[in-house]
Amino acid sequence: MGVVNVTPDSFSDGGRFLDEAAAVAHARKLMGDGADILDIGGESTRPGAELVSEAEELARVIPVIERLWMETAGRIQISVDTTKPGVARAAMEAGAIQWNDVTALRGDPDSLSTAAELQCAVVLMHMQGDPRTMQESPRYDDVVGEVEAFLHDRAEAAKAAGVSRAAIALDPGIGFGKTPEHNLALLRALPRLRARLGHPILIGASRKRFIRALDPSAQSADDRLGGSLATALWAAQHGVAVIRVHDVRETVQALAVQAAILQAAA
Numbered sequence: 001m002g003v004v005n006v007t008p009d010s011f012s013d014g015g016r017f018l019d020e021a022a023a024v025a026h027a028r029k030l031m032g033d034g035a036d037i038l039d040i041g042g043e044s045t046r047p048g049a050e051l052v053s054e055a056e057e058l059a060r061v062i063p064v065i066e067r068l069w070m071e072t073a074g075r076i077q078i079s080v081d082t083t084k085p086g087v088a089r090a091a092m093e094a095g096a097i098q099w100n101d102v103t104a105l106r107g108d109p110d111s112l113s114t115a116a117e118l119q120c121a122v123v124l125m126h127m128q129g130d131p132r133t134m135q136e137s138p139r140y141d142d143v144v145g146e147v148e149a150f151l152h153d154r155a156e157a158a159k160a161a162g163v164s165r166a167a168i169a170l171d172p173g174i175g176f177g178k179t180p181e182h183n184l185a186l187l188r189a190l191p192r193l194r195a196r197l198g199h200p201i202l203i204g205a206s207r208k209r210f211i212r213a214l215d216p217s218a219q220s221a222d223d224r225l226g227g228s229l230a231t232a233l234w235a236a237q238h239g240v241a242v243i244r245v246h247d248v249r250e251t252v253q254a255l256a257v258q259a260a261i262l263q264a265a266a
């Protein structure tokens with residue numbers, strides 16, 4: 001899954017693809033690089049990010065989704081990264097098929113019923129707190145157990161609201177209200193999460209700050225490709241279904257080499 005941020009303030013690429021033409025050109029590049037899914041977002045969720053109005057978010061993402069859908073005629077799956085049911089609805093009308101929600105459909109009282117009505121695929125992500133404050137003091141007694149229980153409960157809530165079981169993917173939310181140690185524990189626990197939750201897992205670790213904790217020289221998000229690739233390979237090896245990344249070409253190449261080694265005659 002390639003990331004297309006139509007925002008001025010995303011942590012790694014804010015401002016680069018804010019206008020429609022730049023965002024569409026970037027999306028085309030990610031498709032050419034081998035992305036199967038494009039995740040289009042109009043509101044940053046980086047720690048401390050400001051909230052965006054629904055009108056502003058619609059104005060950022062809908063023209064991009066419409067253009068991509070017209071150009072690609074279904075050759076690529078379009079996902080919308082939003083916490084707002086109104087944006088998800090407009091995105092599905094414009095051609096998206098998936099709602100990626102970092103609040104796991106808790107962002108609005110209408111989120112669950114809207115997802116059920118739209119019959120779209122959903123990604124339900126774990127986050128402790130909200131983006132403005134989540135990195136101030138993340139605390140867990142048992143991070144893996146608590147994230148697993150949360151994702152289980154949100155999948156149940158979605159199903160109870162009418163979302164079909166096969167439409168649900170789950171995401172432990174790397175970097176969302178977590179210390180570097182919490183993130184590493186969750187990555188280590190991917191086989192357990194996958195086995196116990198029984199839904200496809202999505203991982204978004206690309207360019208995130210926990211990589212800086214392991215390599216203090218990686219101050220800028222652009223300096224974190226090595227750590228992003230290491231995480232993508234680990235995730236793929238442990239059965240993660242979707243890997244959300246900024247550097248699609250490099251990730252596809254790394255995954256291809258990994259797959260070739262695993263398939264080579266010994």
Ligand code: HH2
Binds near residue numbers: 007171
């Ligand atoms: N991470 C980000 C945004 N959306 N969605 C899911 N499901 N999982 C993630 O890990 C995830 C996500 C943050 O990355 P990015 O979109 O590059 O930054 P920003 O939120 O600042 O736009």
